Amino acid sequence: MTQRIPWARISWEHWVAGCGLALLLVGTYVGLFVAPPERHMGDVQRIMYVHVPSAWNGLLCYTGAFVAAIVVLWTSRPKWDAAMVGMIEAGVVLNALLLVQGSIWARATWGVWWDWDVRLTTSLVMLLLFAGVMALRSFVEDAERRTTWTAIATIVSFVDVPLVYFCVRWWRSLHQVQSTPETVDRAMVLPLRMNAVAFLLLAIWFAARRARLELALRRRDEVAVPERRELVHA
Amino acid sequence: MTPTTTPALEARDVARRFGRHWALAHLDLTVEPGESVLLAGPNGSGKTTFLRLAAGLYRATHGTLSVFGRDVRAERQTSRRFLSLVSHDAYLYPRLTALETVRVWARLLGRPARDADLMPLLDEVDLTAAGGQPVGGFSAGMRKRLTLLRSRLEGSRLVLLDEPFAALDVPGQKLVERWIAGFRRDGVAVVLASHSLEQAARLCDRAVVLHHGQKAWQGAAADVVSRFEEVTCRN
Amino acid sequence: MSQLTAPTLTSPTGAEAGFLRVLAGQTVTVLRKDLLLEWRGRSRLLSVMLFGLVTLALFSFAVGPDSANLRAGASGFLVLALLLSSTLALSESFRLEHEQRAIEGLLLLPVDPTAIYYGKALGNTIFLCLLAPVLMWVAMVLYAVEFGALTLVKMLGLWVLAAAGLSAPGTLYAAMTSRLRSQDVLLPLLLFPLVIPVLLGSVKAMDLVMTGDPMSQLRSWSLMLLAFDVIYWSLCGVLFQHAIEDP
Numbered sequence: 001m002t003q004r005i006p007w008a009r010i011s012w013e014h015w016v017a018g019c020g021l022a023l024l025l026v027g028t029y030v031g032l033f034v035a036p037p038e039r040h041m042g043d044v045q046r047i048m049y050v051h052v053p054s055a056w057n058g059l060l061c062y063t064g065a066f067v068a069a070i071v072v073l074w075t076s077r078p079k080w081d082a083a084m085v086g087m088i089e090a091g092v093v094l095n096a097l098l099l100v101q102g103s104i105w106a107r108a109t110w111g112v113w114w115d116w117d118v119r120l121t122t123s124l125v126m127l128l129l130f131a132g133v134m135a136l137r138s139f140v141e142d143a144e145r146r147t148t149w150t151a152i153a154t155i156v157s158f159v160d161v162p163l164v165y166f167c168v169r170w171w172r173s174l175h176q177v178q179s180t181p182e183t184v185d186r187a188m189v190l191p192l193r194m195n196a197v198a199f200l201l202l203a204i205w206f207a208a209r210r211a212r213l214e215l216a217l218r219r220r221d222e223v224a225v226p227e228r229r230e231l232v233h234a
Numbered sequence: 235m236t237p238t239t240t241p242a243l244e245a246r247d248v249a250r251r252f253g254r255h256w257a258l259a260h261l262d263l264t265v266e267p268g269e270s271v272l273l274a275g276p277n278g279s280g281k282t283t284f285l286r287l288a289a290g291l292y293r294a295t296h297g298t299l300s301v302f303g304r305d306v307r308a309e310r311q312t313s314r315r316f317l318s319l320v321s322h323d324a325y326l327y328p329r330l331t332a333l334e335t336v337r338v339w340a341r342l343l344g345r346p347a348r349d350a351d352l353m354p355l356l357d358e359v360d361l362t363a364a365g366g367q368p369v370g371g372f373s374a375g376m377r378k379r380l381t382l383l384r385s386r387l388e389g390s391r392l393v394l395l396d397e398p399f400a401a402l403d404v405p406g407q408k409l410v411e412r413w414i415a416g417f418r419r420d421g422v423a424v425v426l427a428s429h430s431l432e433q434a435a436r437l438c439d440r441a442v443v444l445h446h447g448q449k450a451w452q453g454a455a456a457d458v459v460s461r462f463e464e465v466t467c468r469n
Numbered sequence: 470m471s472q473l474t475a476p477t478l479t480s481p482t483g484a485e486a487g488f489l490r491v492l493a494g495q496t497v498t499v500l501r502k503d504l505l506l507e508w509r510g511r512s513r514l515l516s517v518m519l520f521g522l523v524t525l526a527l528f529s530f531a532v533g534p535d536s537a538n539l540r541a542g543a544s545g546f547l548v549l550a551l552l553l554s555s556t557l558a559l560s561e562s563f564r565l566e567h568e569q570r571a572i573e574g575l576l577l578l579p580v581d582p583t584a585i586y587y588g589k590a591l592g593n594t595i596f597l598c599l600l601a602p603v604l605m606w607v608a609m610v611l612y613a614v615e616f617g618a619l620t621l622v623k624m625l626g627l628w629v630l631a632a633a634g635l636s637a638p639g640t641l642y643a644a645m646t647s648r649l650r651s652q653d654v655l656l657p658l659l660l661f662p663l664v665i666p667v668l669l670g671s672v673k674a675m676d677l678v679m680t681g682d683p684m685s686q687l688r689s690w691s692l693m694l695l696a697f698d699v700i701y702w703s704l705c706g707v708l709f710q711h712a713i714e715d716p
Contacts (some may be wrong), residue, residue: 073711128662135658139649142253144293144716149645152708155660156638159704160663162699167666170689171673225249225296228260232451232465289577292715314579325574327502329509341498344491344579360583388578 020201027194035188044108046079047101049191053199055096055119061091061203062130066158071149079200081147082214084154085137086207088130094203095127118172123166129157143218240303242267242316242423243288246411248297250283256285258447261297267391270414272426272434272455275444276466279343281427283322284444285394287411288425289319301392318385319395324377328370330363332380335369340385359383359409375406380414392423399430413438495580499588506565507596514599517557521604524550529611536613543612544675548668549596550604551631556657558596559639562589563647572713590640590702597632601625607612614679623678623687627671630694634667635660637701644712670694 037189038045068084071077102120103113114120133153140146243265250258252428258280265271273281286292287299290310299306304313321454326335336355356362358377364372369380376395378398385393398410414437417424428434435441443451443465451458451465507514528546532538566572575585605624609616618625642659646652674690 026554073708076716120240125662125665132659132662136645139651142716148711148716152641152645152712155708156641156701156704157663159700160666163666163700167669167693170693171669221254222254223251223254225450226259226446228257229446229448231449232461232501252674260631291573291577311579314577319577323570323573325571325577326569327506327571329506330502332503338498338502339578342495342575344494358524452631461595 011208011212013205016201016208017205018221020166020198020205023194023201024198027198029192031188031195032190035191036185038185038188041109044105047105047108048188049175049195050199051098051101051105052192053196054094055123056102057092057199057203058091058098058123058126060200061087061207062126062158062161064207065091065130065154069154069158072147073155076144076147078147078215078218081150082149082211082218083207085214086209086211088150088154089210090207092127092130092134092201094199095123095130098123100129105182116168116170116172118165121168122161125164125168126161129160130154133157143221172177172217193211240267241265241300241390242269243299243425244300245284245288246297247301248284248287248294248299250280250287250292251295256447258444260289260448261444262449263442265392265423265425267302267423268418269440270418270426270438272425272431272438272441272458273425273444274429274431274434274441274462275450276460279444280447283397283447285319285321285396285425285427289336290319290392291319297418315388316390317392317394318388318390319394319396320378320381320385320398321394322400324369324381326369326372326377326380329368330422331366331368332356332372332376333365335380336383336387343387355383355387358386373460374401375403375409378402378406379409382410386413390422392425392441395419395424395426395428397428398426399428399433420448431462435459471686483564492581492584495584496587496591499575499580499585500591503562503589503592504595505590509653517554517596518600518603520557521550521600522607525604525607525611539612540614541685541689543608543614544672544679547608547675548610548631548672551600551628552635552661552668554600555593555597555632555639556634556660558593558658559636560647560652560656560707562593562596562640563643567647576714582710582713583706585713586640586706587702590636590705593636594629594632594638597635598629601628601632606625616679620678623677626713627674627678627691627694630691630698631667631671632672633698634694635664635700636706637698638663641705641709641712644709655686666697670697 028049031046035046035049065084065087068080068087071080072084083135099120102117102123106115106117106120107113133150136153137146137150140149241264243263245255245261245263248258248261248263248364249256260425261280263271263284275281275285283292287294288301288306290299290313293307301313302316304316306313330338333349333352333356336352340352343457345351347357353362353365359382361379361383364376369377372380395414398414399407401450402410411433414424418437424438426434426438435458436455438455441451441453441455442449443458443462445466451461453461510682516546525546528542529539529550563572572585576582601624605616605621605628608614619629639656640659642656646655646659649655670690674687674694675688
């Protein structure tokens with residue numbers, strides 16, 4: 001007797017990931033084979049179809065983690081802590097991808113693996129900031145303290161991001177070389193948007209899975225309150 | 235609720251978990267203003283945890299705790315003004331002298347802090363001669379005296395004492411007894427956690443025995459010595 | 470027994486002062502206490518100064534004896550020496566608090582956690598500023614840079630802004646990491662990426678002061694440092710109570 005797939009029991013985030021994968025396949029196909037090459041950079045420019053979505057969604061994840069961190073300090077609810085952790089880790093993964101992609105682009109464009117480009121440098125600092133938050137979390141054993149301190153470090157790190165960006169921009173102002181085209185050709189907009197949404201859906205899946213894991217770990221450590229004992233008569 | 239009927243300390247169904255271990259569960263305790271309560275129990279029964287919860291140093295996992303009607307966590311800046319915690323920790327900076335330590339406390343409490351105001355306080359605890367010495371070199375008895383002085387300086391209406399007789403010689407223990415008697419005379423509520431049952435029972439009106447984090451018995455302080463073994467063995 | 474006035478239930482402290490005045494008073498008391506403790510342990514200040522000097526010397530060895538290179542990197546070496554010394558100062562300021570749980574005693578008095586934060590952050594800033602005269606003088610000698618009186622004043626002003634920028638988040642992070650096992654790794658790991666704007670801003674500004682500022686950029690960099698200080702002194706003051714109280 002064949003077993004039926006329990007569609008109703010599949011978590012919502014798997015459906016989201018499915019849509020995201022499908023969209024990614026289509027968007028990547030269009031970006032690689034349908035969209036025209038860029039006028040100056042040629043086919044190298046096609047890395048933009050993963051690079052820009054990584055950047056947008058990475059920043060979006062960090063922003064979500066920042067909002068969750070504020071709510072955590074307000075309510076201390078485990079669900080918000082789990083959401084915060086999920087979004088931080090999704091952001092860190094996208095951030096790391098971003099740096100690898102940026103490095104490849106720099107190599108292809110300027111022949112070097114690293115250039116102190118404003119956005120690339122800011123991405124590096126962001127990765128160090130939020131990897132530090134994850135490191136802090138891993139050293140705190142008490143669950144509630146871990147929640148509070150992760151939230152504090154997330155807020156402090158997120159506030160730093162625009163400061164770092166502007167600072168590095170001034171620092172580089174005499175050496176600024178435009179690394180990405182400011183305006184995107186209309187034919188490139190479609191695959192870019194498709195991949196941006198695809199990355200968003202996959203990031204949501206990742207964050208949700210991580211949040212579930214965090215909640216499960218927390219529940220594993222929980223023990224029910226013991227039964228109330230009878231008082232010995234006075 | 236008028237100030238005269240607000241309990242000094244009210245704990246309702248208080249529970250606290252550390253990791254997978256419940257240090258306290260289902261604890262109900264009310265201490266009226268001016269009342270003194272002995273908290274007894276074997277090691278690990280939750281006495282220290284309860285006192286630290288009452289001081290707002292931990293958050294209760296379940297239940298509510300209030301001091302003179304103020305929630306000890308939500309309104310901890312206010313509730314802490316009403317209470318003092320005299321515990322194992324001396325809360326001292328070893329490099330400061332006794333006089334400097336008391337001066338810091340007085341300034342932080344908004345009290346007069348000139349030498350002329352502080353020396354009589356050191357006199358009360360026989361620390362005048364040692365006033366200029368760094369507290370890092372103090373004996374256990376001297377540190378305890380300084381901590382008692384701190385609770386007097388705070389002028390609290392509720393004093394929580396965690397094993398105040400521990401590590402003290404006989405004169406030191408007598409001093410603590412005199413201070414607790416003085417708190418009672420001044421109408422200050424006292425919650426005293428101690429293993430020295432006979433000594434502590436003489437100083438208290440009522441006793442509560444904790445066992446495995448729960449209230450096992452409550453009654454007159456005079457009866458706790460005779461009932462303690464029976465209560466803790468039964469559970 | 471003394472006749473100290475017990476707090477009444479309606480006016481708990483017995484002192485009729487506005488909230489801000491009480492906060493300011495407690496901040497000053499915490500600061501004075503910290504400065505007194507630092508004075509009592511002043512051999513530590515000397516050790517941190519020596520550490521800064523060692524750092525400056527190490528940079529010289531790493532870069533090589535070419536005086537042009539050294540002069541060009543002087544501002545960077547100075548700020549890095551300050552940054553590396555800061556972690557020693559910050560972690561020590563909380564070691565004293567945890568020795569006999571003194572900070573818990575402060576919270577129980579009660580002292581507003583915000584007052585504890587600002588008192589300690591000011592103390593840390595002052596400590597770092599005390600390093601300035603020695604490190605700057607040694608840098609002048611090692612890297613063959615010369616400061617006129619006005620240059621020196623500007624450099625000291627920038628040093629104060631940089632020290633304040635390190636102390637603000639540093640005090641918050643030190644409060645947390647001082648209670649963990651690997652505090653010697655965690656504090657720099659968390660702090661150093663965060664204070665990159667301070668590093669860039671102060672290095673750039675000091676460089677402009679030492680070598681000339683034809684495009685009048687010094688004001689922008691100084692304002693950037695000031696903005697960082699204002700943002701983090703405010704933010705960390707608000708967050709500190711969550712860092713210091715047990716959950």
